[in-house]
Amino acid sequence: MNPEQERAEKYLNASTRQLVWWRYKKHTLAVIGLVLIGGLYFCSFFCEFLAPYDKDSRHFEFIYCAPSKVHIFDNEGRLRRPFVRAVNMDLDLVTQQIRYVELPDEIYPIRFLVRGDPYVFWGLWKSDLHLFGTDCPARIFLFGTDRMGRDMFSRCLYGSRISLSIGMVGVFLSLVLGLVLGGISGYYGGWPDGIIQRVVEVIRCFPSIPLWMGLSASMPPHWPALKVYFAITIILSLIGWTDLARMVRGKLISLREEEFVLAARFAGAGHARIIFRHLLPSFTSHIIVSVTLAIPHMILGETALSFLGIGLRPPITSLGVLLKEGQNITTIALYPWLLIPVSFVIMIVLAFNFVGDGLRDAVDPYSR
Amino acid sequence: MLAYIARRILMMIPTLIAISIISFAIIQLPPGDFLTTYVAQLSVSGEAVDQAELESLNERFGLDQPVYIQYLKWAWNFIRGDFGHSFEWNKPVSELIGERLAMTVTISTLTLLFTWAVAVPIGIYSAVRQYSWMDYFLTVIGFIGLATPNFLFALVLLWFSYAYLGMSIGGLFSPQFAEAPWGMAKIWDLLKHLWIPVLIVGTAHTAKFIRIIRGNLLDELKKPYVTTARAKGLSETRLILKYPVRVAINPLVSTIGWTLPELISGIAITAVVLNLPTTGPLLLSALLSQDMQLAGTFIMFLSTLTVVGTLVSDILLAWVDPRIRFGAREGL
Numbered sequence: 001m002n003p004e005q006e007r008a009e010k011y012l013n014a015s016t017r018q019l020v021w022w023r024y025k026k027h028t029l030a031v032i033g034l035v036l037i038g039g040l041y042f043c044s045f046f047c048e049f050l051a052p053y054d055k056d057s058r059h060f061e062f063i064y065c066a067p068s069k070v071h072i073f074d075n076e077g078r079l080r081r082p083f084v085r086a087v088n089m090d091l092d093l094v095t096q097q098i099r100y101v102e103l104p105d106e107i108y109p110i111r112f113l114v115r116g117d118p119y120v121f122w123g124l125w126k127s128d129l130h131l132f133g134t135d136c137p138a139r140i141f142l143f144g145t146d147r148m149g150r151d152m153f154s155r156c157l158y159g160s161r162i163s164l165s166i167g168m169v170g171v172f173l174s175l176v177l178g179l180v181l182g183g184i185s186g187y188y189g190g191w192p193d194g195i196i197q198r199v200v201e202v203i204r205c206f207p208s209i210p211l212w213m214g215l216s217a218s219m220p221p222h223w224p225a226l227k228v229y230f231a232i233t234i235i236l237s238l239i240g241w242t243d244l245a246r247m248v249r250g251k252l253i254s255l256r257e258e259e260f261v262l263a264a265r266f267a268g269a270g271h272a273r274i275i276f277r278h279l280l281p282s283f284t285s286h287i288i289v290s291v292t293l294a295i296p297h298m299i300l301g302e303t304a305l306s307f308l309g310i311g312l313r314p315p316i317t318s319l320g321v322l323l324k325e326g327q328n329i330t331t332i333a334l335y336p337w338l339l340i341p342v343s344f345v346i347m348i349v350l351a352f353n354f355v356g357d358g359l360r361d362a363v364d365p366y367s368r
Numbered sequence: 369m370l371a372y373i374a375r376r377i378l379m380m381i382p383t384l385i386a387i388s389i390i391s392f393a394i395i396q397l398p399p400g401d402f403l404t405t406y407v408a409q410l411s412v413s414g415e416a417v418d419q420a421e422l423e424s425l426n427e428r429f430g431l432d433q434p435v436y437i438q439y440l441k442w443a444w445n446f447i448r449g450d451f452g453h454s455f456e457w458n459k460p461v462s463e464l465i466g467e468r469l470a471m472t473v474t475i476s477t478l479t480l481l482f483t484w485a486v487a488v489p490i491g492i493y494s495a496v497r498q499y500s501w502m503d504y505f506l507t508v509i510g511f512i513g514l515a516t517p518n519f520l521f522a523l524v525l526l527w528f529s530y531a532y533l534g535m536s537i538g539g540l541f542s543p544q545f546a547e548a549p550w551g552m553a554k555i556w557d558l559l560k561h562l563w564i565p566v567l568i569v570g571t572a573h574t575a576k577f578i579r580i581i582r583g584n585l586l587d588e589l590k591k592p593y594v595t596t597a598r599a600k601g602l603s604e605t606r607l608i609l610k611y612p613v614r615v616a617i618n619p620l621v622s623t624i625g626w627t628l629p630e631l632i633s634g635i636a637i638t639a640v641v642l643n644l645p646t647t648g649p650l651l652l653s654a655l656l657s658q659d660m661q662l663a664g665t666f667i668m669f670l671s672t673l674t675v676v677g678t679l680v681s682d683i684l685l686a687w688v689d690p691r692i693r694f695g696a697r698e699g700l
Contacts, residue, residue, distance in 0.1 A: 199386075206390070206629060206667070206670075207671070208630070208633045210666065213636075215394065217656060218394065218655075218658075304517060304519065308637065339520070350511055
């Protein structure tokens with residue numbers, strides 16, 4: 001066989017999953033997005049270990065400290081293992097602003113697997129091991145510190161955990177709602193379809209942020225943080241399900257008249273079996289695409305609500321909560337590193353959009 | 369055509385009723401009714417509570433009656449133009465919202481036009497030169513616009529114009545015009561401030577339109593009529609602009625109904641950061657102080673805007689596409 005035939009052979013023998021993957025790989029941005037999402041979820045999963053400090057531990061002598069500079073050359077210009085220098089607090093007498101000056105002779109190498117702030121990993125076991133850190137009195141603040149001297153890098157990792165999980169939980173809720181309601185209205189048609197479609201239309205008329213604002217502002221202020229978290233997730237998914245329901249309904253309507261459904265019905269299959277065994281698998285890929293594109297919406301929604309002060313509240317740390325602190329013009333001018341959480345938001349939203357885009361092109365590998 | 373419009377307007381009524389029920393539910397959501405909130409606020413500030421006033425408010429909103437009666441009273445007052453009373457501002461709601469709603473409508477319309485003006489040429493270019501580096505570049509730029517939260521972009525722009533251009537871009541008017549009567553100078557001043565929210569909200573939406581136009585145009589370009597036209601010797605520019613583009617930009621009109629709520633959302637949050645006199649900041653402060661009659665009216669009106677937007681888009685669509693006028697609405 002010549003190489004061309006071989007390739008044709010390989011193509012014909014490939015499973016659907018392989019075809020999808022080959023097609024997906026052609027989309028460079030989508031592959032980058034997938035790697036980014038994988039990395040972010042990995043980081044947020046292990047954030048207690050990856051973060052050098054606890055998200056709430058305060059370093060009083062390092063308030064509004066700029067990101068630490070990591071050096072590899074010492075004063076004599078010799079190559080060393082990466083190190084940071086100790087800093088000295090200094091008050092600018094003209095502007096009354098705190099500055100930090102590096103001490104040229106005090107060199108502290110960055111060490112790996114160090115003991116530091118204790119934590120309980122996923123509420124399961126205690127540890128105080130961190131991936132990296134440095135010796136006292138030096139500190140390593142890759143993204144600087146905030147007004148209470150808390151490490152922004154650690155806070156960003158913890159924040160993306162909350163934000164990513166809100167996206168996941170919220171999308172799961174809207175998926176359940178969308179599948180059930182969209183399924184009923186697409187499969188049965190008739191009056192249930194009419195009612196559900198009107199409901200969808202009405203909900204879609206509401207501009208999302210004002211409606212979210214209305215709902216979340218009416219949460220009682222004395223609710224504990226965890227309850228607020230779940231309430232916000234539910235509020236976010238209240239709008240998100242309409243898109244999924246429409247998609248599911250459209251697919252079911254076009255599929256329910258196909259011969260294989262008729263065959264299944266003649267063979268005596270019940271409604272549940274037809275829906276879950278025969279209909280659902282034929283558009284799982286479309287569901288995955290919709291879900292991928294819905295997650296960034298949820299994350300942006302949470303960020304916006306928290307930013308306005310009616311979403312999550314401390315001590316829960318999400319990216320939106322972090323951004324709320326950087327919301328005035330002084331911050332941008334004096335402490336620009338407090339805006340680093342934004343780059344996480346942008347990265348997450350971009351990555352999900354690229355993946356969704358690539359998946360949309362790839363899910364139907366038999367079309368040319 | 370007139371019959372079609374009349375039918376569409378009749379179909380709006382149940383939607384509006386449903387929206388009003390949800391808005392009313394939001395007014396009712398906070399614990400206690402707004403009168404108790406009002407009384408609590410008065411007693412905190414040490415003012416005497418006027419029993420007669422309380423009685424009249426009770427009577428006006430039917431607070432001692434079952435919820436559905438309260439709703440009917442609220443809805444009836446709404447239709448007559450009495451939107452309730454803002455306890456935070458101590459003014460009728462109708463006095464507070466008029467100009468702000470007008471401003472929201474203005475900004476959304478301008479933003480929509482801006483989005484189209486940017487997205488159409490880029491979408492056409494990306495489709496015609498698919499997978500060129502410019503296509504990738506424009507796609508990434510578009511997506512970055514989509515991914516940057518509106519409020520952050522607003523914040524950075526605020527700082528940038530302040531630090532480097534030496535002008536303050538918050539608000540919609542320069543200080544000397546804020547209270548001035550309307551005139552040419554004031555309109556010019558408004559235009560000088562208006563581009564900022566339009567730019568901020570617009571960038572968040574161009575990516576989506578670019579993708580829609582690009583995708584549709586790619587489908588159209590493969591169709592036989594394009595080959596035919598090319599074989600007949602039509603120049604490439606003329607060919608693309610005259611036939612496939614006209615089909616590909618159809619969704620711009622048909623999606624007005626969905627785009628409007630998104631634009632209004634974006635403007636709401638941008639306005640909070642830039643302190644624009646639109647609905648956003650007032651809605652937020654109303655919600656935070658539980659001034660629910662004001663908040664509910666805003667939510668009701670903002671959603672009504674969408675319903676009206678959908679109506680306009682349907683009429684436009686029926687105008688450009690006779691198939692819709694005559695009943696074939698499947699697939700839209």
